[in-house]
Amino acid sequence: MGELDGQVTIISGGASGIGRATAVRFAAEGAVVAVFDRDADAAAAVAQEVGGTAYTLDVRDGDAFSSAVRGVADANGRVDVLFNNAGSGDLRPLHTVDDKIWHRLIDVNLTGTFNGMRAAVPLMLDAGHGTIVNNASLSGFMPTRNEAAYSAAKAGVIALTRSGALEYGPAIRVNCVAPGHVRTPLTAAFEHFPEVFEPVERTIPLRRIGNADEIAEVVLFLASMRSSYITGQTLVVDGGISLPQAGTDVALQQLFDRFSS
Numbered sequence: 001m002g003e004l005d006g007q008v009t010i011i012s013g014g015a016s017g018i019g020r021a022t023a024v025r026f027a028a029e030g031a032v033v034a035v036f037d038r039d040a041d042a043a044a045a046v047a048q049e050v051g052g053t054a055y056t057l058d059v060r061d062g063d064a065f066s067s068a069v070r071g072v073a074d075a076n077g078r079v080d081v082l083f084n085n086a087g088s089g090d091l092r093p094l095h096t097v098d099d100k101i102w103h104r105l106i107d108v109n110l111t112g113t114f115n116g117m118r119a120a121v122p123l124m125l126d127a128g129h130g131t132i133v134n135n136a137s138l139s140g141f142m143p144t145r146n147e148a149a150y151s152a153a154k155a156g157v158i159a160l161t162r163s164g165a166l167e168y169g170p171a172i173r174v175n176c177v178a179p180g181h182v183r184t185p186l187t188a189a190f191e192h193f194p195e196v197f198e199p200v201e202r203t204i205p206l207r208r209i210g211n212a213d214e215i216a217e218v219v220l221f222l223a224s225m226r227s228s229y230i231t232g233q234t235l236v237v238d239g240g241i242s243l244p245q246a247g248t249d250v251a252l253q254q255l256f257d258r259f260s261s
């Protein structure tokens with residue numbers, strides 16, 4: 001018996017990366033999976049892979065998100081789990097972020113999450129239960145340079161998670177995952193610059209970039225009854241890179257190795 005047997009689940013941004021890995025993981029645990037994505041072909045391919053259904057929409061469009069969520073409920077009787085995962089990033093100094101880029105990053109990452117919660121909550125309240133998992137980022141706690149709009153949006157996702165948990169318990173649990181560096185199409189550009197990324201990997205206590213399956217595993221935990229007494233929390237999944245002094249520690253270790261040999 002799977003951990004999500006017969007559960008009706010929605011994954012936004014389910015056509016790629018962490019969303020796709022979660023779709024595969026949920027399906028392996030017996031879930032009915034609805035893949036929400038703006039990329040129709042990729043969503044259809046993942047839906048076929050997991051025996052689910054694809055819905056093409058832009059998460060920025062609140063009406064489209066609501067009608068797709070209602071479509072899933074009409075087809076399956078209810079919605080048990082929503083994973084608000086669709087997101088996108090951008091790198092540039094704060095003062096060069098123009099209105100268009102600012103609104104894209106806030107709208108996709110933050111408003112998209114809000115739209116999903118607003119659409120699913122009434123159905124979950126009517127059913128008396130439900131679980132929402134949002135995807136933030138380590139950047140929501142610890143911004144890196146040139147990510148101001150993205151980091152602000154992800155900090156907002158963490159706040160929405162806490163608000164949702166307060167307002168909708170005990171019927172609905174709302175939690176959040178905050179990945180560090182994860183190898184997906186979003187970060188594929190980094191693969192072209194190993195000379196930039198290898199030193200970063202050395203500063204991660206687990207000494208490597210994460211993979212999408214490792215995030216999907218945590219999303220499954222937060223979506224399932226294994227986390228039945230957890231709500232309003234954000235679980236950082238970053239190989240330890242956010243530990244204070246993780247970078248300095250590597251430099252000190254190298255010094256130590258040099259002087260002790």
Ligand SMILES: NC(=O)c1ccc[n+]([C@@H]2O[C@H](COP(=O)([O-])OP(=O)(O)OC[C@H]3O[C@@H](n4cnc5c(N)ncnc54)[C@H](O)[C@@H]3O)[C@@H](O)[C@H]2O)c1
Binds near residue numbers: 012018181
């Ligand atoms: N990869 C990382 O290192 C990393 C780290 C921290 C957080 N995250 C977060 O994880 C989530 C997934 O990222 P990923 O790395 O799997 O990226 P990805 O680019 O592989 O997948 C993102 C998916 O979201 C979809 N999408 C984007 N904008 C959309 C919109 N407006 N409407 C509908 N669908 C949309 C894309 O089509 C794509 O299928 C994002 O929220 C991202 O911010 C990723």
